[in-house]
Amino acid sequence: MDRASHRTTHSGGHRRCAHTRGDHDMSDTDERADDLRRALVAELTKAGSLRDPRWTAAFEHVPRHAFVPRFLGRQPDGTFTPVDGTAPARRREWLEQVYTDEPLITEVDGTFSVSSSSQPSLMAEMLEALEITGPERVLEIGTGTGYNAGLLCAGLGSDEQVVSVDIAAELVETARGRLSALGYQPTLVTVDGAAGYPGGAPYDRIIATCSLPEVPRAWLAQVRDGGLILVNLYRELGGGALARLRVEEGCASGRFMPFFGGFMPTRTYPRVPASELLEALRVRTEHGEDEGTTRPASVGADALTDETFGMLAALCVNAEQLWLLPDxxxxxxxxxxxxxxxxxxxxxxxxxxxxxxxxxxxxWDQLEAVHREWITLSRPPREEYGLTVAPNGDHVLWHMSPDGPSWPL
Ligand SMILES: C[S@@+](CC[C@H](N)C(=O)[O-])C[C@H]1O[C@@H](n2cnc3c(N)ncnc32)[C@H](O)[C@@H]1O
Structure with a gap:
């Protein structure tokens, strides 16, 4: 039986101890949270994101609001405004937003978000894609708020099978406290997830909730034969390429998921805002350098809004994008x-x-070449594409099978 059903719920704990005015408020919050959580689970189930009863029970049971006491709303001008559940005037708004199917940014560095609670429907789809039957041992890369680690503990019915790592020590410690308050004790470690965590290996599954430009070779060595790796390949153009790779004899191979599965990149990725790259170009141009060559284009930027072409272009063309709307x-x-x-x-x-x-x-030549190949293959959907990562770390993108048309990445 799913161990989640034996746990004391977060709200139950508060209800039993509602002695003070503050506790009374929290009890109201928790009761409202239970209703909102049930509504979100119904929405995710109706949309087909939640299918396996083990994950439905986990989402019903683990309170997202306990992991996101405060988040940052992004404003149209790119700035962030805190939405704080501890401020009585904002509690209702906070709670309602926590139980919507939206990612919630929790940490930023300048204009980049560096930690969040991921979108619930994406988390549900990814947990379903892990094909958990019960005894699997799972490594999560990117503990963040700890919410997904809580879902993993509840869904697997065993904390011993769950290891979660984050590169940010303070997040790991905060997540440890939140999980422990709810009765979950997974192994939580501060480490760069690109190295995996050999101390807990071998794993049956690795699920990455931050994205990486390549599948680390360390992961291939830490996953058992027949195990799965689920990871979004980071590309500056985005694309949301979420690969589900089966590991056999040190090689990992499999198709991309049919939906957009984008995550924030590993904090080790050297991010530079596209506006800074453009400014550097403007300076070079002012000095008469690098004026470039002009020609008619056969593909416009709108092509990138196509779900599949957007993924392919992102995988094959390594560049930042920037839209400008000059007057x-x-x-x-x-x-x-x-x-x-x-x-x-x-x-x-x-x-x-x-x-x-x-x-x-x-x-642009590269972008047009990828577009020609995509048209030649009759615009296949994203799940017809796959990825093989060889034991030496080489990455090859393919169509339909590793023996089909292929492109080194
Ligand atoms: C989208 S958040 C993870 C969400 C989390 N699973 C949850 O349920 O709240 C991405 C996390 O990845 C972490 N991260 C970024 N680079 C990392 C790396 N190289 N190794 C481990 N964690 C990393 C960030 O600190 C951030 O907390």
Whole structure:
């Protein structure tokens, strides 16, 4: 039987001890939270994101609000405003937002978010994709708030099978306290998840809730034959490529999930805002360097909004993107990479597409080449593509099977 059903619930604990005014408020909050949580579970079930009763029970049981006492709402101008559940005036709004199917940013570094509670429907889809039957041992990369670790403990029915790591020590310690208050004691470790955690290996599953540009070789060594790795390959263009790889003899291979599965990148990734790359280019151009060459474009930036082409382009073209809407010129789309390559695509009033590109790599040429291949294959959906990671770390993208058309990444 699922161990979750034996636990004292968070709300139950508060209800038994409601002696003070503060506790009374919390009890109201917890009762409202129970209703909101049931409604969210019903929504996720109806949408087909929750299917296995073990995960339905876990989502019904583990209180997301206990892991997100405060989050940061992103404003249209890019700034963040705290939504704090401990402030009585904002408690209702906070609780309602906690139980919506939205990711909740909990930590930022400048303009980048660096920790969050992921979108519940994505978490549900990923937990379902782990194909858990009961005895599996799971390593989570990216403890964050600890909510997903709590779901794993509840869904597996055993804390001993769950190991979760985060690179940020303070998050690990906060998550440990929250989990422990709810009766969960998974193994939590502060470490760069790219190294996995050999101390807890071998694992049957690795689930990454931060994304990495490559599948680390350390993971291949720490997953048992027949085990699974679920990871979003980080690309600056986004794309949400969520690979589900089966490990056999040190090699990992499998298809991409049919839905967008994007996560924030590992904190070790050297992120630079695209606006800074554009500013550096502007300075070079002012000095008469790097004016680039202009030609008609066969593909416009709008093509990137297609779910599958967007994923392929992101996997194959390594560049940041930036939309600019100048008052006095046509809308511009920029691709910019860290080595100084750039492409500027514009569309005039008659719909004619033009691109100017410069630097060491021709980014728009690359984008158009990926688009031609995608059209040649009759625009396949994302789940027809797959990835193989060889024991030496080589990554190969393929269509339909590793023996089909393939591209080194
Ligand atoms: C989207 S959040 C994880 C959400 C979490 N699973 C939850 O349920 O709240 C991503 C987390 O990955 C962590 N992270 C980033 N880079 C990491 C790395 N190299 N190793 C381990 N954790 C990392 C961040 O600190 C952040 O807490």
């Amino acid at each position: 006095d010129a046509p809308e511009q789309f920029w691709l910019l990479d860290h080595s100084g390559s750039w492409a500027n695509q514009t569309t005039d009033a008659d719909g004619a597409l033009t691109v100017t590109q410069g630097g060491p790599a021709r980014l």
